[in-house]
Amino acid sequence: MAKACINHQGTIAITQCFQCHRPICSMCVTDTPHGKFCSTECSIKYLDYKKRFPDEKKKGSPALRKLVGTTVIVIAALIGIHILHAWVGIEAVGKVDIIGKLFGSKPKELLEQGLKEGGKVVEDAKDAIKKK
Ligand SMILES: [Zn+2]
Ligand SMILES: [Zn+2]
Numbered sequence: 001m002a003k004a005c006i007n008h009q010g011t012i013a014i015t016q017c018f019q020c021h022r023p024i025c026s027m028c029v030t031d032t033p034h035g036k037f038c039s040t041e042c043s044i045k046y047l048d049y050k051k052r053f054p055d056e057k058k059k060g061s062p063a064l065r066k067l068v069g070t071t072v073i074v075i076a077a078l079i080g081i082h083i084l085h086a087w088v089g090i091e092a093v094g095k096v097d098i099i100g101k102l103f104g105s106k107p108k109e110l111l112e113q114g115l116k117e118g119g120k121v122v123e124d125a126k127d128a129i130k131k132k
Contacts, residue, residue: 006038019046 002012005025013023018035019042030037034050037043082099084090094100 017042019043019049 003016003023005011005013005028006022007028008025011025011027014026015029015036016023017038019037022038024036024038028038030040030043032043034043034047037046078099081093082097084093085097085100
């Protein structure tokens with residue numbers, strides 16, 4: 001069932017306003033990069049609303065970025081402690097040297113191995129992106 005335009009009783013609406021959802025005809029449409037609106041007031045209201053309540057979809061990524069950032073900081077800190085302990089020889093940090101405890105006494109080999117594995121992961125990721 002086609003709806004009539006809110007401003008033109010006899011004209012069938014081609015779309016509806018993004019903000020107030022009222023049916024509007026091609027003459028009444030205010031076309032913006034953000035969507036179609038019945039009036040400039042509605043487009044302003046919509047943009048104002050978007051500013052205060054950003055997209056649900058977009059909410060996920062900053063949180064994920066934050067998590068990745070935190071993980072990187074934690075790993076960097078663990079590696080720093082490990083280097084202090086294994087290479088500089090500060091005994092006090094040995095208690096918190098988790099990497100050293102996990103991998104034993106060959107930090108250099110493990111680091112090289114880790115870099116190799118890391119490079120492979122990056123290559124795999126590149127391949128996966130290419131396939132897309
Ligand atoms: Zn409207
Ligand atoms: Zn109209």
